[in-house]
Amino acid sequence: MSDLHPDLVCTDLTKDFAAFRAVDHVSFEVPQGSFFSILGPSGCGKTTLLRMIAGFQSPSSGDLRIKGKSMIGVPPNKRPVSMVFQHLALFPTMNIGDNVGFGLRQRGVGKSEIKTRVEQVLDRVGLPGVSGRRIDQISGGQKQRVAIARCMVLEPDVLLLDEPLGALDLKLREHMKVELKSLQAAFNTTFVYITHDQSEALVMSDNIAVMNHGKFEQIGTPHDVYHAPSTAFVAGFVGDANRIDGKVTGVDGATLTVVSDGGAEMKIDAPTQGLSVGDAAQVFLRPESIELVEAGVGVNVSSGIVESVLFNGANSSVTVKDGSGGLLTVALPQTGTFARLQRGDRVFTRWDPAQARCYLAAGA
Template identity: 50%
Template sequence: MTQDNAFISIRHVNKFFGSFQAIKNVSMDIGHGEFFSLLGPSGCGKTTLLRMLAGFEAVSSGEIYIDGQPMSGVAPHHRPVNMVFQNYAIFPHLNVRDNIAYGLRKLKLSRSNRNEMVDEMLELIKLPEYGDRKATQLSGGQRQRIALARALILKPKVLLLDEPLGALDKKLREQMQLELRALQRTVGITFVFVTHDQEEALTLSDRIAVMSEGRDLQVDTPTRLYENPVNSEVASFIGTMNFFDGVVTSIKGDTVVIKVDGLGEVSAPAGKVSLLAGDSVSVAIRPEKFSLTDEKPDDVQYCVKGHLDNAAYLGERSHYYVRVEGVSQPVAVSAQNRNRTGEAEDRKRPVWLGWDSAAVVVLKDD
């Protein structure tokens, strides 16, 4: 995605509230029809960026382009966007139909035309029988669907969603995630979705912008964020990551050899970071990339002996924590319980950790 084929282009945007800088030189390009998420901890600037896209906040400097047009000075209701909020702002005194039709009231539409549009929306959110219900007689998930319909009936080119599922409990939220993704595919418009929940972002998004303290750290697909994080902040924010300290001993083409504390000499794909012999680096390995065996493994490139410190049985998976001499933190290992027979296992025992070169991610933090 480049500025040229982007539907939304955010270029060098800064935002100050008084002397406090909430957004720091953020640039990103969002494609037409993309499900794009802003992901980061509370306070990192997600809502501020979304409100600037909507036009509720002005940029302090930089520019936002939507559909090729600069948005500076363009009022919210003249932008081709609509917004859905976390606390589904639906009107309790109106029924479902009137809630959905709310945004149409200023347009000169015939009654039959308006009814047709509402019917289409009720169909889209799979609540065709609910038109005459009062908004107060709905579950949280249903209310959020009404809020979506109310935003979509105006046919925006971009839907902005600020933690829209945040108020729902876990099970309902997971169900709504699937519905939201299906809905986005049906309507085919661009969604910019804000969440602090990395699993939610990974499930839903075509691409994700990981943010921290007003900056965009990395904009990438879920797979690339997970497999090729640009730094340890992104790596630890997306899923669980084991970090080891190491020093580069040699580089040969795309392969780098690193002497890693506790793991010994390990070769790894060099990736995008530019490295020199003698550089201090972080070596990162995901928990599921390790194998854990009682006997020394012969099907991996590298292995090291350790001592199982703890284990947690989670049904489909188990999490293990392994002490390795020379490594300060226990190494987290995650394994699928494919062959477990049901008997309890010894949670304190000598074990072997195995891994392959391809599992190693080399990070250099400045």
């Protein structure tokens, strides 16, 4: 029955501020129990969008429905959504139990029931028996979980998360990513998560919306967004990619021939991009799609000189300068084959035409 109404539906949601449009005709649906991320650079309007869903800002136009009911004009304290704030916003004047019980007290739930429900939810987030402690007596990760417990105790239809992992150190952030995902699965509540960190979005989400300049560039599964970006912005923003500017010189069925501004020729399988001869194009190529070979002939093989080796454990990469002067970042294979590669060595690079993405250059 919950299939009838997705938990959250936004239709043509727009927010205008005095000088600019922060959110521009955004439409999306979030099905019940899924983890939806909105990924975008800072200033792209994602916080404004989240604040509209929470009710702190009202949209200039468009509709916003939660469980089928329109939320336009409904104040934040009457909406079935809860929000985990960027800096968590735990109340420092209350202990943990009172923090978590705050929402229940506002609903007029009896004292003893509040106590049991607070204990239950703290238990579920893995913090049993901390309700008597003060906020400053627990660690960053524990605060995170208290903030989630404080929202989940109200059993909201949608939980909004505003980059809550931003303030944590790297190790804890990696850990909390996994934990958030499993908490979401355990509570089976719809999560809407905003972040500028693509790895957070890729790891946790069922669906990702990539946002730029107030618009959604693409909505899709992490796999789609990463491997089949539908716009140049998504290709450049999600994951690392080499960007090569060039011109289309030939179209042969689904295969394009593009000559880079430096003069290097390459073949790309781009079935649906609709590019024609003479168009300025942007080619995006992931470092891990490029292969290093000792010698070779064939499609998209070029020789180059190692410009630098960036050692970063499993994520090590090398920069290769090809004959035309273009720089390519190539992921270093972890099989040991090229472990001794050094600056100045000559190598060949090869990549599959199907692995590259080609877009019409912006403004062309």
